[in-house]
Amino acid sequence: MVLFNPILILILAAILCMLFWVKPQIQKIITISAIFLFFASAVRLTYLVTTEGIQTVQAGEWPSPFGITFVADTFSALMVLVTSLVSVACIIYALENIDKSRKAKGFYPIFLFMIFGVTGAFLTGDVFNLYVWFEVMLVSSFVLISLGSGKAQLEGSVKYVILNFLASCFFLVGVGLLYKITGTLNMAALSVKIKEVEEPGMITLSALFFFLSFGIKAALFPLFFWLPASYHTPPLAISGLMAGLLTKVGVYAMIRFFTLIFTHDTAFTHQLLLIVAGLTMLVGVLGAIAHNDFRKILSFHIISQIGYMIMGLALFTPLALAGAIFYIIHHIIVKTNLFLISGLTKSINGSFQIKSNGGIYDYFPLISVLFVVAAFSLAGIPPLSGFWAKFILVKAGMEIHQEVIVGISLLVGLLTLFSMTKIWTAVFWAKGTKKLEMLVSSENHFQNSFLKEKYLMIIPVIFLAMITLWIGFFPNLLLDLAIQASDQLIQPDDYINAVLKRN
Amino acid sequence: MNLIVALVIGILFGSSIYLMLNRNFFKLILGVIVFGYASIYFLFVISGVTQNNPPLIREETAENLQKLADPLPQALTLTAIVIGIGVQLFVIVLLKKVYGVLKIEDLDELQSTDEIDQPKNKEE
Amino acid sequence: MMVYLFNILAAVFFTFFTHEVYTEIPHTALMSLSLFLGYYGVLWLFSWFYNKRHFKKVPMAIGLFLFYIKELWWASLKVTYDSLTPTHHMKPGVIAYPMIAKSDIEITLLANFITLTPGSLSIDISEDRSILYIHETYIQHGDIPKYKEKLRNGFEKRILEITR
Amino acid sequence: MAEVLIFIFVLAVLAPFLQRFHRIGLFLLSSSLLGVLVYFVGLVQPVLEKGSLEYPYQWANELGVSLNFLVDGLSLFFALLILSFGLLILIYASSYLKGDPKIGRFYMYFLFFLGSMLGLVLASNLISLFVFWELTSFSSYLLIGYYNQKEKSRKAARQALLVTGLGGLAMLAGFVLLGMAGGTYEIPALLDNAGLLENHPYTQAIVLLISFGVFTKSAQFPFHFWLPNAMEAPTPVSAYLHSSTMVKAGIYLIFRLNPLLTQSEFWKDILLIIGAITLLVGAVEAFRSDDLKRVLAYTTISALGLFVLMAGIGSKDALKAAFIYLIAHALYKGGLFLVTGILDHKCGTRNISDLAEVRKKMPLTALATGLACASMVGLIPLLGFLGKEMVYKASLSFTSWNWGMMGIVMLSNVFFVAIAFKIFIALFLQPSKDKTTQPVNEASIWMLIAPLVMGFAGLFIGAFPEFSLKSISGSAVPSILGSPLELDLSLWHGFNFIFILSLATIAIGFILFLGRTRILVWMSKIKIPFESLPEKGYQNVVEGLQKWANSQTRWIQNGYLRNYISIFIFVFIVLVTFHVIRSGLIFDELIKLGSQDIINNKLIILFLVVVTLVFIFLSKSQLMVVAAIGIIGYSIALSYTMYSAPDVAITQFLAESLSLILLILIAPQLPGLVNTKLKIKGRYLLVSILFGLVMTWVTLMGMGVEKSSPLKDYFLKNSILEGKGANAVNVILVDFRALDTLGEISVLAITMVGIISLLKVSKINP
Amino acid sequence: MSIYYLLLTLAIGVLFIGVMLTMIRFLIGPTLPDRIISLDLLSSMLIGILALYSIVSGVDSTLEVALVLSLITFLGTMVFANYLIEKMKK
Amino acid sequence: MGIRDIISAGLILIGVVFMLLAAIGLIRFPDFYIRNSASTKAAILGLGLILLGTGIYYNQILIFVELSAIFLFIFLINPLASHIVARAAFKTKVPFWKKTNLDDIKELEKKEKDKKKAD
Amino acid sequence: MKTLVLETLLKPLVPLFIVFALYMFFRGHNHPGGGFIAGLIAVIPLMIHAIAFSPNKTVAVYKVKPFFLATGGLLLAVISGMFSLIKGSVFMASLWPENEMPVFGKIGTPILFDLGVFLVVAGFVLKVTFLFAEKDQK
Numbered sequence A: 001m002v003l004f005n006p007i008l009i010l011i012l013a014a015i016l017c018m019l020f021w022v023k024p025q026i027q028k029i030i031t032i033s034a035i036f037l038f039f040a041s042a043v044r045l046t047y048l049v050t051t052e053g054i055q056t057v058q059a060g061e062w063p064s065p066f067g068i069t070f071v072a073d074t075f076s077a078l079m080v081l082v083t084s085l086v087s088v089a090c091i092i093y094a095l096e097n098i099d100k101s102r103k104a105k106g107f108y109p110i111f112l113f114m115i116f117g118v119t120g121a122f123l124t125g126d127v128f129n130l131y132v133w134f135e136v137m138l139v140s141s142f143v144l145i146s147l148g149s150g151k152a153q154l155e156g157s158v159k160y161v162i163l164n165f166l167a168s169c170f171f172l173v174g175v176g177l178l179y180k181i182t183g184t185l186n187m188a189a190l191s192v193k194i195k196e197v198e199e200p201g202m203i204t205l206s207a208l209f210f211f212l213s214f215g216i217k218a219a220l221f222p223l224f225f226w227l228p229a230s231y232h233t234p235p236l237a238i239s240g241l242m243a244g245l246l247t248k249v250g251v252y253a254m255i256r257f258f259t260l261i262f263t264h265d266t267a268f269t270h271q272l273l274l275i276v277a278g279l280t281m282l283v284g285v286l287g288a289i290a291h292n293d294f295r296k297i298l299s300f301h302i303i304s305q306i307g308y309m310i311m312g313l314a315l316f317t318p319l320a321l322a323g324a325i326f327y328i329i330h331h332i333i334v335k336t337n338l339f340l341i342s343g344l345t346k347s348i349n350g351s352f353q354i355k356s357n358g359g360i361y362d363y364f365p366l367i368s369v370l371f372v373v374a375a376f377s378l379a380g381i382p383p384l385s386g387f388w389a390k391f392i393l394v395k396a397g398m399e400i401h402q403e404v405i406v407g408i409s410l411l412v413g414l415l416t417l418f419s420m421t422k423i424w425t426a427v428f429w430a431k432g433t434k435k436l437e438m439l440v441s442s443e444n445h446f447q448n449s450f451l452k453e454k455y456l457m458i459i460p461v462i463f464l465a466m467i468t469l470w471i472g473f474f475p476n477l478l479l480d481l482a483i484q485a486s487d488q489l490i491q492p493d494d495y496i497n498a499v500l501k502r503n
Numbered sequence B: 001m002n003l004i005v006a007l008v009i010g011i012l013f014g015s016s017i018y019l020m021l022n023r024n025f026f027k028l029i030l031g032v033i034v035f036g037y038a039s040i041y042f043l044f045v046i047s048g049v050t051q052n053n054p055p056l057i058r059e060e061t062a063e064n065l066q067k068l069a070d071p072l073p074q075a076l077t078l079t080a081i082v083i084g085i086g087v088q089l090f091v092i093v094l095l096k097k098v099y100g101v102l103k104i105e106d107l108d109e110l111q112s113t114d115e116i117d118q119p120k121n122k123e124e
Numbered sequence C: 001m002m003v004y005l006f007n008i009l010a011a012v013f014f015t016f017f018t019h020e021v022y023t024e025i026p027h028t029a030l031m032s033l034s035l036f037l038g039y040y041g042v043l044w045l046f047s048w049f050y051n052k053r054h055f056k057k058v059p060m061a062i063g064l065f066l067f068y069i070k071e072l073w074w075a076s077l078k079v080t081y082d083s084l085t086p087t088h089h090m091k092p093g094v095i096a097y098p099m100i101a102k103s104d105i106e107i108t109l110l111a112n113f114i115t116l117t118p119g120s121l122s123i124d125i126s127e128d129r130s131i132l133y134i135h136e137t138y139i140q141h142g143d144i145p146k147y148k149e150k151l152r153n154g155f156e157k158r159i160l161e162i163t164r
Numbered sequence D: 001m002a003e004v005l006i007f008i009f010v011l012a013v014l015a016p017f018l019q020r021f022h023r024i025g026l027f028l029l030s031s032s033l034l035g036v037l038v039y040f041v042g043l044v045q046p047v048l049e050k051g052s053l054e055y056p057y058q059w060a061n062e063l064g065v066s067l068n069f070l071v072d073g074l075s076l077f078f079a080l081l082i083l084s085f086g087l088l089i090l091i092y093a094s095s096y097l098k099g100d101p102k103i104g105r106f107y108m109y110f111l112f113f114l115g116s117m118l119g120l121v122l123a124s125n126l127i128s129l130f131v132f133w134e135l136t137s138f139s140s141y142l143l144i145g146y147y148n149q150k151e152k153s154r155k156a157a158r159q160a161l162l163v164t165g166l167g168g169l170a171m172l173a174g175f176v177l178l179g180m181a182g183g184t185y186e187i188p189a190l191l192d193n194a195g196l197l198e199n200h201p202y203t204q205a206i207v208l209l210i211s212f213g214v215f216t217k218s219a220q221f222p223f224h225f226w227l228p229n230a231m232e233a234p235t236p237v238s239a240y241l242h243s244s245t246m247v248k249a250g251i252y253l254i255f256r257l258n259p260l261l262t263q264s265e266f267w268k269d270i271l272l273i274i275g276a277i278t279l280l281v282g283a284v285e286a287f288r289s290d291d292l293k294r295v296l297a298y299t300t301i302s303a304l305g306l307f308v309l310m311a312g313i314g315s316k317d318a319l320k321a322a323f324i325y326l327i328a329h330a331l332y333k334g335g336l337f338l339v340t341g342i343l344d345h346k347c348g349t350r351n352i353s354d355l356a357e358v359r360k361k362m363p364l365t366a367l368a369t370g371l372a373c374a375s376m377v378g379l380i381p382l383l384g385f386l387g388k389e390m391v392y393k394a395s396l397s398f399t400s401w402n403w404g405m406m407g408i409v410m411l412s413n414v415f416f417v418a419i420a421f422k423i424f425i426a427l428f429l430q431p432s433k434d435k436t437t438q439p440v441n442e443a444s445i446w447m448l449i450a451p452l453v454m455g456f457a458g459l460f461i462g463a464f465p466e467f468s469l470k471s472i473s474g475s476a477v478p479s480i481l482g483s484p485l486e487l488d489l490s491l492w493h494g495f496n497f498i499f500i501l502s503l504a505t506i507a508i509g510f511i512l513f514l515g516r517t518r519i520l521v522w523m524s525k526i527k528i529p530f531e532s533l534p535e536k537g538y539q540n541v542v543e544g545l546q547k548w549a550n551s552q553t554r555w556i557q558n559g560y561l562r563n564y565i566s567i568f569i570f571v572f573i574v575l576v577t578f579h580v581i582r583s584g585l586i587f588d589e590l591i592k593l594g595s596q597d598i599i600n601n602k603l604i605i606l607f608l609v610v611v612t613l614v615f616i617f618l619s620k621s622q623l624m625v626v627a628a629i630g631i632i633g634y635s636i637a638l639s640y641t642m643y644s645a646p647d648v649a650i651t652q653f654l655a656e657s658l659s660l661i662l663l664i665l666i667a668p669q670l671p672g673l674v675n676t677k678l679k680i681k682g683r684y685l686l687v688s689i690l691f692g693l694v695m696t697w698v699t700l701m702g703m704g705v706e707k708s709s710p711l712k713d714y715f716l717k718n719s720i721l722e723g724k725g726a727n728a729v730n731v732i733l734v735d736f737r738a739l740d741t742l743g744e745i746s747v748l749a750i751t752m753v754g755i756i757s758l759l760k761v762s763k764i765n766p
Numbered sequence E: 001m002s003i004y005y006l007l008l009t010l011a012i013g014v015l016f017i018g019v020m021l022t023m024i025r026f027l028i029g030p031t032l033p034d035r036i037i038s039l040d041l042l043s044s045m046l047i048g049i050l051a052l053y054s055i056v057s058g059v060d061s062t063l064e065v066a067l068v069l070s071l072i073t074f075l076g077t078m079v080f081a082n083y084l085i086e087k088m089k090k
Numbered sequence F: 001m002g003i004r005d006i007i008s009a010g011l012i013l014i015g016v017v018f019m020l021l022a023a024i025g026l027i028r029f030p031d032f033y034i035r036n037s038a039s040t041k042a043a044i045l046g047l048g049l050i051l052l053g054t055g056i057y058y059n060q061i062l063i064f065v066e067l068s069a070i071f072l073f074i075f076l077i078n079p080l081a082s083h084i085v086a087r088a089a090f091k092t093k094v095p096f097w098k099k100t101n102l103d104d105i106k107e108l109e110k111k112e113k114d115k116k117k118a119d
Numbered sequence G: 001m002k003t004l005v006l007e008t009l010l011k012p013l014v015p016l017f018i019v020f021a022l023y024m025f026f027r028g029h030n031h032p033g034g035g036f037i038a039g040l041i042a043v044i045p046l047m048i049h050a051i052a053f054s055p056n057k058t059v060a061v062y063k064v065k066p067f068f069l070a071t072g073g074l075l076l077a078v079i080s081g082m083f084s085l086i087k088g089s090v091f092m093a094s095l096w097p098e099n100e101m102p103v104f105g106k107i108g109t110p111i112l113f114d115l116g117v118f119l120v121v122a123g124f125v126l127k128v129t130f131l132f133a134e135k136d137q138k
């Protein structure tokens, strides 16, 4: 039952928020308490899974593989946990960052619905059910990304919505093919069935549909176009959550499918993933280099980093997968944080254009430190969390002699550093804008009053930065979990036995 | 029989993409709708079709359940259709709003969010 | 109004009840229908004792229905004939028909029955609800007043009989 | 040991707060450092006795990464160097940066750097060494960019970070390879593994990657250009990082891994070539420069080249020489940098030609400079002399082309001599001219402590090498060599050939100094092409990268939705086609197709679909197009009816109508279908047709698969028994798979809210 | 196959011809109302087809499809008419 | 083939013929109003007969009720829909056939104009 | 659209459609039908009313609150799945009463769930129609 608690909390809270539609204040209280409850239930779930092993539950008590299975292995539990972490951060940030009209038009319930969808996607053990969760998540994100109807928002969301719609349809087609070939929808049962099926060619064909569908959702090359077109448009509490979380749901699904189900033809599928991973890294980082808008740079970095995660999957060794998982967790936290920080600098300088920024280093040392932690972690400066993620992948790649991808990953690391220092130089080190200088000189304690006023935006940033530091200095806990998770993925017998109740 | 169904699906998929590529708001919507049909129809027919034996259990059919159609793809299709409705309606409203706010008739003009903004003063 | 509804429901109930009790009676639609009509007829007869109005209106309604069936049949044949033969001999026209019908329900029923009859179509109702614009495909000899007269003594008369 | 490092890092974090208490804060900081220094001095005796001390700490065990620390002669020597210089320079800096509001940050970065550097030399695990290595790069980035409001500082800092970062990443790869080859990242264990790299397949790669890291960090040609630029940093930083510590991290690493890497001839060759080039380029450039800091930067580069060269020679003598010269260099170069800082402070310029006769007002400064320059020239009895002697000896003992080696080393030393003269004579002895600036008074004692201590240390150690160096270097050099060694460290070896060479060097150097104006004119005519090339190369790479990134991003992320869609579809087509050809799927199915009857009543649906689609493409009326789409939808619903799915059919009819009806309601507010100026491109038509074909084929293939599903039987059997309903589809929807349905209605609710928010929020919020 | 089913199949065929003819009217118009009423007739024919198909196929639940279809046609026609009037107002 | 089947088949065939003729009329009639008034209503008769035939074939009360419901809905909705479309067409001035006799409304219009003038 | 005929006729059509929708709903477990289908059918006359007249008028005449209808439906659906929690079973496990209700038959939690679907669909469709039919959006 532990498995249903998170989603029940979220959906009940969302419904309550809708019932109190005209009272955003009450919605706020409901949402915050729900998110904290969700966090607690995620912690409990993770604790159970890591200590007692894989947890499963059959919705409605219908036995597997007939009913829908909810299953949490270490990977899923970790994903739920990190989801709860960033949603705590984002909702607190949102209290200050999201304006009243958005709050009055359904921000809270949709926020909850989105996390509801994400959590469901992480926990379900059924292919079609996964589709449903994807849709819940996507439609919520459609709403969130267009909420407020700013010009840029609308433009970006057209591409976001259309391309993601196509991806969902491909998902459906893939589900259809898979059901036709194997006669089941349960992921564990699929894993078993696929080893018995005589048409490997057909399975690969269905794998291609999933690859493309998840590829769009995860923003892989050359399917990522929607992401840089849209992620920078909504308010930052929203884009922070999306940037951190949503693409990773695609990556999660990709990893789940290409470890549990589609392992019959790795020479083709995983090689394809490897090539795509390399290109994704490169093209993403080049995009980041090209841009001069804080959030656009960050958006392109998401793509680039997705490449690393897929690289971990494509290498397909226990260590590589552990690296991918480590990378995902690290990236969700860091990327969300960077988006949130960009919101802070924006509220200081009034612009996301890095050239129209400056002076943060001189007047806001705290914010600068927080940025340093996140940005240089992203660039892989040791011993921040990003270093470990990259190191594991490099090690794993070297071990199976994939020098090319390792080389690319290292080079991209450098280019990431290049563009992070670009932001640092222009936004933090550079001289403050005239407006900022004026404010600082005219108002006594301008800095302090700013920090006090925006404390709701700063606390979550500090919170996430602490996690980043913690992972960096004490990587062992997460590392052990990631290795546990990757062992479960590489050797899916435990998973299958837990779901199908075989012994 | 397979060929015809397959052709219908292929034609639907192909033409929906063609509609979407037309740089026109309205055709984009139509393309989305047709693409939705095509994939849902695919989901339905691919898992095998049975003629004239709906999965309604009656006294006369209770003996030979194997004859009945597989209810699962039908249920999946139903769910997909309803979800599709939600998404389609959202797309429609979104494009309406985009047109209302941006006042453009050509989808190609929707590219400001992809542009690389050039800085005013050059540094670094 | 309640009387109509009650009678129909009662007839339905009796029909089912009969089926439950006398299982040897075949469960066919024709049998059920006849049972229903039988029960309804009896109930209608009883209403002579407590509701004269209802007693009178039911045959009128049936009369209206039969009249409509007759009109429908003949008009359909006319249309059928026309759709197979050259069309130039048709003499359509638009008629502004001053209604006696006044209430919403009267006007609606009139307009609908006209529309339901093949070859005629109610196009519009004037703002002051006095005139019904009708498009008629077969105006015999182009005689509009005669058509109006026919309508007056046909549908309108029968509808008003029921509603008033 | 980790506690010490944590202490330093905590100190670094606290520094900005401590700084608020001015003197007391500084006192706390420096006495803490002194305490650490004393702690390490206390380790000298144990190290001498035991050879090495190990301090194990766990870290990321699963990855083979530990935080083990190793204190042996080599690391202890470097630790002492780092701490003592650190202490001196901290005191100097407190005075140098007096009144700077951001001095707290300076202390923070400085201590942060110091701690990282300490960690670097103490770490006994390759990966943790790398961690500290990168931390030094990062903290030096912050230090170089200390004057963050100056664009030049920012640029220089970024350049240094990127260049060393590039090398660092290569080095990481090298370390990982080395770890794979040796099965561990623990340096002692690797060093114990004799002959590991002699014939290992990875050797070349390891050597190349590690040397790449070393060369960027230690400013070897062609990566040296960042070092002169890094002089944008405050002078104490230059003195500390860029003369005595950070740039020597590479040298440290060479020493540390020497026993392992000298197994590779390739390693030696690279070191020789790069070292020699760097040595010369640095010396010549230093001679040509006028800015004192630049001069010092280039001599530092040259000296670093010398260390690398010595390591390349690799003989016992050479390593010994490198080690001794390293101390000498640290002392005199540190002193000179600090003096430069003093001059800059007091006179407002660092240009040699703008300064003269400083001695009168600043005698102590002159003294410190004199001592440093004497060591640089190599006068007896300064440590510089000893260093040079040993270097010459090592060069001569080089096996293959010892005269050439000797020539190169000597040439560079000649330049050094000339430069030293130039600094001391031009600045302090020459009479002042009109334009030159004159200082008013001597610098404060706090600024003078450090250079004086360094100068006298050079004198003292040089005069009594046995006493002062024997113990520490006797324990350090064997760590470098990997074998025990008896050190011979006397100042005076007699009037031998090498001594003559030393004298000759000084003499020629002096002549060079005298004729410097003419020689410089002559030199400026001959362009040394490869000096400016690397930096230009760097700029070109950065700019090229930027341009490439711009054009490529513009090309890929071009903003056209149609392109995005068609690329997606195109990728799909390519992948499927590739897979089909690869797996030969197509051929089976074509045979199956041949045996099918293709005419039946479903043709009507095909017909309806095709006709209406044609109509859609031709029609210009929104309503008609929508109605036509409706017909397609109805045809599909009809076929659901025929395929035994009444529920689906009803739903399709309803859903279909609903969305089209709502579309029609909103159609007047959408742009029309006519867009005459637009012509759709042929390639899109092609993509669409291909996509249609591929999907047709996929459908055929899918339908061709024979299957039986246990799910079907289960649902049909249990629909009435367990689900209490005869309509299996509905029972699945509300019971067996109710969770799907819950998601489905959630989607509807979300869409509803979304539509409300889209249509009701009229105000645009930024 | 009995004569009865043969006749019904024939009837369905005839209805399909009717559908084609109606489609022609839909395609050629010329006015919007023409198209709307042709859709109306089309749906009537579809209902007829479904009713007959239920006999031929032996699946009585097809009738329910027909029933729902008759409801939805109503809505469709209303909205089309509304569109017509909206357009007229423009 | 029993008597019920014969009746059923007969009704259905007649109904189908009416439907077909309605479709032919839809093609052949000269203007919208005639097409609307003539053809779509023929469908009522045709469809009614088909449904009746179907009901007789099944001869089950529930199916009969369902078929009656279909007919009831058609019967209620069809004229309404026709009326509204016709009204819309009339208001949007969809042209009448050239032979259509418009004397009556012209007369009325004249009267109204006179009235206005009088006012 | 605002014709007398339509206005008059819609009055009986509203209850007629709702009754018919309920019929489709309760048959749904054994015949084609169910929550979605019934939900959509139930609101057809209201949709037409809103389109023909105006959403405001529809709300005024029929006193419907589609937004809360949908929300309540969702709540009902979730709660119907949670009844089983009281009995210590898992989410969505079905519970059926021992006895049959007179007209409707057995009302188990799946039926309640389906009722939730019914309400969500009805509310959703109606709300969206209202929004679309509002004339002064621009």
Ligand code: NA
Pocket (backbone or CB within 6 Å): C114, C115, C116, C117, C118, C119, C120, C121, F037, F038, F041
């Ligand atoms: Na008529």
Ligand code: NA
Pocket (backbone or CB within 6 Å): A059, A060, A061, D734, D735, D736, D738, G092, G093, G094, G110
């Ligand atoms: Na259940």
